[in-house]
Amino acid sequence: DQSMQPHILSRGTAAAVAARRMRNILGSVAGSWMWRTREVKLINTSSGDTVTIGDISYKLKMPQNPELVPVKHISDSLPQTVAQHLRWIMQKDLLGQDMFLIGPPGPLRRSIAMQYLELTKREVEYLALSRDTTETDLKQRREIRSGTAFYIDQVALVPSSYPFCAVRAATQGRVLVLEGLEKAERNVLPVLNNLLENREMQLEDGRFLMSAERYDKLLQEHTKEELDSWKIVRVSEDFRVIALGIPVPKYKGNPLDPPLRSRFQARDIYYLPFKDQLEMLYTAGPNIGAERVSQLLSLATTLCSQESSGLGLPDFPVDNLPSALQVLNVFPTLSSQQLVQRLYPYKSILGKEGCTAVENVLSRFELLDSRRQQVPTCVLNVSAVKDTKSHANVTLDVAGKEVAFQVHSGTNEPRLLSSSPFFICTPSQSQLIAEMMQSHMVKDICLIGAKGCGKSAIAREFAEILGYSIEPVMLYQVIKKSVFFSTFFLYI
Incomplete structure (x- = not known):
């Protein structure tokens, strides 16, 4: 009806004006409160x-x-x-x-x-x-x-x-x-x-x-x-x-x-956005390729998603990634898969289906690269840093090359691995202590192994090498989440 047409147009025009006005209001609010840069x-x-x-x-x-x-x-x-x-x-x-x-x-x-x-x-x-x-x-x-x-x-x-x-x-x-x-x-x-x-x-x-x-x-x-x-x-x-x-x-x-x-x-307070995390990781590992950093962060983000939680997978400790990249920055030949296992010991806390799901995610982001698996074999030298008693210089043998770095140490004088008369070191134990030195550079360490496999002996030898004093504390409960999110894990 032509008599109704002007009314319909006017009503449509009013709706359009109201919608435009609402978008302007919402746009100004979002721009001022949500998207403005906070200095x-x-x-x-x-x-x-x-x-x-x-x-x-x-x-x-x-x-x-x-x-x-x-x-x-x-x-x-x-x-x-x-x-x-x-x-x-x-x-x-x-x-x-x-x-x-x-x-x-x-x-x-x-x-x-x-x-x-x-x-x-x-x-x-x-x-x-x-x-x-x-x-x-x-x-x-x-x-x-x-x-x-x-x-x-x-x-x-x-x-x-x-x-x-x-x-x-x-x-x-x-x-x-x-x-x-x-x-x-x-x-x-x-x-x-x-x-x-x-x-x-x-x-x-x-x-x-x-x-x-x-x-x-x-x-x-x-x-x-x-x-x-x-x-x-x-x-x-x-x-x-x-x-x-x-x-x-x-x-x-x-x-x-x-x-x-x-x-x-x-x-x-959820995890930081991907972009902010990526910038922080670039700062933590300046010598690491951008693609490799992006792959590690993508893996962590995927394992923290709702879909991964639905599969029963625990959250990935995203906050430990900067510390892991500091290790990777000193040891660029370290395998990404091995680094992930130190942060996320899925083989010890998950069943067969869970391990398969995690390895599928690793494969999706190309983190199952066996060509980079060059682990440190032994500790070549340990010496105290001059003018300080809280740090020690450590030299590791990695694929025939010497890599030197500093770690925290105790108040006693550091010593070499072979100087202990009460500890006979095997090649596997020598490699484990060298990996502990890597992790100790940035984080605390949690040794995982069966009963009687020598965890206490390895920990005691590691402490004596760096001049630490040991204080045993018996725990009678399962590992807490706070430990899971603040340590590096190593297997025996």
């Missing part, structure tokens, strides 16, 4: 220093205890993804909100938290939660001295498992970093919940922690001496909590209660 700057003014990340600014305060401020966590080149995470943390910090950084296992979440604390010069109190953590570990411990009970705040003089506590962080305005929130038992969660929601906590010695706002209101009606006699302690307005955890039920752990989960502002 981290330090501005020096007469009123004080200010740190800006994008459009968010934070005025620095002089820390009372500079030794509690993290150092050496910020790299020269900061990826944009990390800058966006730092901007989000700064925004929540300025709003006075606690944060929960959730993501897959690895050091990335803790590294981002420490980078922010170093950037803003905030003092940190660190507490690693476990299934053995109790309410007392967060508050106070009771000691009996000469028949008298004393309540002592958990400070750095207590066992190293719990070096700091929530009480000191709350009263002195520090940032409490709680790692492993998914491991906390039910009896610990109510204490954390009340501290997060109301900034309140009842201590064992009768003191009561109270939020700064309520304390200041009471101070208007009562004197400080009266509040002290009532054992009321003020919680600093600078007190913040940064919790670190992994998603449950994908990973093992206790799911968070809804009341506790609602106290946090959560942020998903």
